[in-house]
Amino acid sequence: MRRFALILVPYLWLLALFLVPFVIVFKISLSDLAMAIPPYTPTLDLAEGWAGLVSFFRELDFENYVWLTEDALYWKAYLSSLQIAVISTVLTLLVGYPIAYGMARAPEEWRPMLLMLVILPFWTSFLIRVYAWMGILAKEGVLNQFLLWTGVISEPLVILNTNLAVYIGIVYTYLPFMILPIYASLERMDESLLEAAEDLGCSRLSAFWLVTAPLSKQGVIAGSFLVFIPTIGEFVIPSLLGGSKTLMIGKVLWDEFFANRDWPVASAVAVILLLILIVPIILFQRNQQKQREAEG
Amino acid sequence: MRRFSWFNATSLTLGFAFLYVPMIILIVYSFNKSKLVTVWAGFSTHWYGELLSNQSMLDAAWVTVKVAVISSSIATVLGTMAAYVIVRAGRFHGRTLFSGMIYAPLVMPEVITGLSLLLLFIGLNVDRGVMTIVLAHTTFSMCYVSVVVSSRLVSFDQSLEEAALDLGCSPLQAFRLVTLPIIAPAVISGWLLAFTLSLDDLVIASFTSGPAATTLPMKIWSSVRLGVSPEINALSTIMIALVTVGVISASLVNKRQAVRQKREEQAAERQS
Incomplete structure (x- = not known):
């Protein structure tokens, strides 16, 4: 009995506030926009009984999905979200790997402090960390002032409100997610392997490629998924740092809902976004599972 | 004892500079007198006062x-x-x-x-x-x-x-x-x-x-x-300070607990 209650409480909570809302999103994505409250049709009227239910289901259709494929804005936004996610994942890896490497090879008594320095930004407000870059990248911002002062450039660079600013913002905010798993896999590594490789005539660089890189592969994969998956649906970074040409699907969904008040289309956008995310999420889960089995 | 290699020291310095310089700039500019966030006009805590008298901001915080x-x-x-x-x-x-x-x-x-x-x-x-x-x-x-x-x-x-x-x-x-x-x-x-x-x-x-x-x-x-607004810079500084104090004290408490646990374990071993 007690066990039953223990399972039931969190189960019902998640059903009611996680699963049911998704069913509603799917249902509304099959409805049509209407000038009413709520702004879609049909609405289910249980008072009409069976006849109401039948006519309700008859009116549902896939029109919004057809609309998504016809209007270039949407599939361009999906593609450009994927592209931005891929590029920024690669950039985060390039920036994060040397940091994780340096941490794992630092003197042992330094490591807890270095680890804390990586985790600290993670506890700091995401919004504030993105906002910090607005003042740096703006036309009269700190970076331009500095570069003009040193004489590297003579005209201020336009960085804010471009895709470049979005990449910088993503790399900056998601960097801890990349560093931590790579650090974990590098720290576990047995360093005598490197000595062995060098004894056997490897140069340091080829020892890195042949020994260290393969051994840190799991960390790289985990870190890349942890950056890639949330970036696709990112909203705050493209809105604050991106420009009018930065298309990301999270922003499209937000605008569709809040600016256009087209709930059915916003719901359809959400459903497709979910379908796109399912593939990397399943790959990630499977990878984690494999790793757990390899360790256990 | 291990030392930092030249390469590792450089990558750590650059990496942590990248992580922390933006926040430091934010903090510095929160003490700027000028309303224009890009021009430095001298030290002032004006924006903190402004922030603390902004009732809607305080309501939102609550x-x-x-x-x-x-x-x-x-x-x-x-x-x-x-x-x-x-x-x-x-x-x-x-x-x-x-x-x-x-x-x-x-x-x-x-x-x-x-x-x-x-x-x-x-x-x-x-x-x-x-x-x-x-x-x-x-x-x-x-x-x-x-x-x-x-x-x-x-x-x-x-x-x-x-x-x-x-x-x-x-x-x-x-x-x-x-x-x-x-x-x-x-x-x-x-x-x-x-x-x-x-x-x-x-x-x-x-x-x-x-x-x-x-x-x-x-x-x-x-x-x-x-x-960018100087008032938000001030607010961000307060939030960053709170988080920093919180995280550091949490890690100190953790460390002390680990030490105490170790000592207790050693004492238990000696007794048995």
């Missing part, structure tokens, strides 16, 4: 803290229960669905979570405000709590609990006297994580709140969309 405390507390209870179910309950009908619902919110884009909860609240005709934000935050943060707590439960020696039961404890007593003290560090970090996630959330709160409730991130959002 709403945020209220939401964060309530939602993270409920989420800690639910998340610990869920962790128990995942680690201990064995097989039951719908187990796959259950663990799916625990892990899915961790990777779900916030725009989708927010949209779906809003549509639920509208469908149920619930008045949106503090309560609906609490429900939304509890739902996603309980999943984080359960991940943190279950990783601790997995490594927990179950025979301790069985011993307590053999010695006449009721299951609830065994949980309170044996299990809870052992998993407490994980439960506390789960609560802290849930609390910060709630403090930080903009997107889900924007979807699920009504005109009556504005959280601090929503307030920050509406003002920074128009550009």
Whole structure:
């Protein structure tokens, strides 16, 4: 009995506030926009009984999905979200790997402090960390002032409100997610392997490629998924740092809902976004599972 | 003793500069006298005064803290229960669905979570405000709590609990006297994580709140969309300072606890 209650409480909570809302999103994505409250049709009227239910289901259709494929804005936004996610994942890896490497090879008594320095930004407000870059990248911002002062450039660079600013913002905010798993896999590594490789005539660089890189592969994969998956649906970074040409699907969904008040289309956008995310999420889960089995 | 190699020292210096210089710049400019955030006009704490006399900002801060405390507390209870179910309950009908619902919110884009909860609240005709934000935050943060707590439960020696039961404890007593003290560090970090996630959330709160409730991130959002503002710099500085103090003191407490535990273990060994 007690066990039953223990399972039931969190189960019902998640059903009611996680699963049911998704069913509603799917249902509304099959409805049509209407000038009413709520702004879609049909609405289910249980008072009409069976006849109401039948006519309700008859009116549902896939029109919004057809609309998504016809209007270039949407599939361009999906593609450009994927592209931005891929590029920024690669950039985060390039920036994060040397940091994780340096941490794992630092003197042992330094490591807890270095680890804390990586985790600290993670506890700091995401919004504030993105906002910090607005003042740096703006036309009269700190970076331009500095570069003009040193004489590297003579005209201020336009960085804010471009895709470049979005990449910088993503790399900056998601960097801890990349560093931590790579650090974990590098720290576990047995360093005598490197000595062995060098004894056997490897140069340091080829020892890195042949020994260290393969051994840190799991960390790289985990870190890349942890950056890639949330970036696709990112909203705050493209809105604050991106420009009018930065298309990301999270922003499209937000605008569709809040600016256009087209709930059915916003719901359809959400459903497709979910379908796109399912593939990397399943790959990630499977990878984690494999790793757990390899360790256990 | 190990030393830093030249390469590692460089990559660490550059890396941490990248992580910290933006925040330092933000902090420095919060003490700028000028309203123009790009021109340095001398030291001043003017914007802090402005911030503290901004009633709507203070109201938003209060709403945020209220939401964060309530939602993270409920989420800690639910998340610990869920962790128990995942680690201990064995097989039951719908187990796959259950663990799916625990892990899915961790990777779900916030725009989708927010949209779906809003549509639920509208469908149920619930008045949106503090309560609906609490429900939304509890739902996603309980999943984080359960991940943190279950990783601790997995490594927990179950025979301790069985011993307590053999010695006449009721299951609830065994949980309170044996299990809870052992998993407490994980439960506390789960609560802290849930609390910060709630403090930080903009997107889900924007979807699920009504005109009556504005959280601090929503307030920050509406003002920074128009550009950089010195008042927000001041607010950010306060928040960064609070987080820094919190994280450092938490790690000091942890360290001291680890040392004490080690000493107790050594003492126990000597006695036996």
